[in-house]
Amino acid sequence: MQLEAEFTSEPFHGEGPPPEHAVKARDTAEGAGLSADFGPLGTLVRGDADTLLDALPAIARAALDGGATRVTLQLRQVGDDTSEPAVELHSALARLIGDVERELGGKLDTLDRAAKQRAVRLLKERGAFGLRKSVSTVAEALGVTRFTVYNYLNRDQD
Secondary structure, X not given: OEEEEEEEEEOOOOOOOOOHHHHHHXXXXXXXXXXXXXXXXXXXXXXXXXXXXXXXXXXXXXXXXXXXXXXXXXXXXXXXXXXXXXXXXXXXXXXXXXXXXXXXXXXXXXXXXXXXXXXHHHHHHOOHHHOOOHHHHHHHHHOOOHHHHHHHHHHHHO
């Protein structure tokens, strides 16, 4: 049986080199013989069930030893259908949006303008905009246009 594990480690860094905790976790996974796809919000590793399950404690330890304050893990069985995407990148973005909604106390589209701007800042700080098509997804969650999200992002740089 083949498994995939998607793990994220926090704190996220929006720009610059990846954080040490993420690099150490990836290196540990690769050292265990797992194939790894390293991304801005998480790492996806694949391998046979025994190898992957045996490596998970070392991966988590490497992330924590590297400075992670939280490690989140999702496991799934991989079917024979290789046409299926390896990972739903939007699930990582959905989790980030959900975290910000809980932090701000409501669905993003119900927030006032200032709170929406704060939500965009928080998502940016957590690396959400490193994902492809994230601006569209965030705009939809906020109930605004992509142009508005870009304005919020540009305003944050000023």
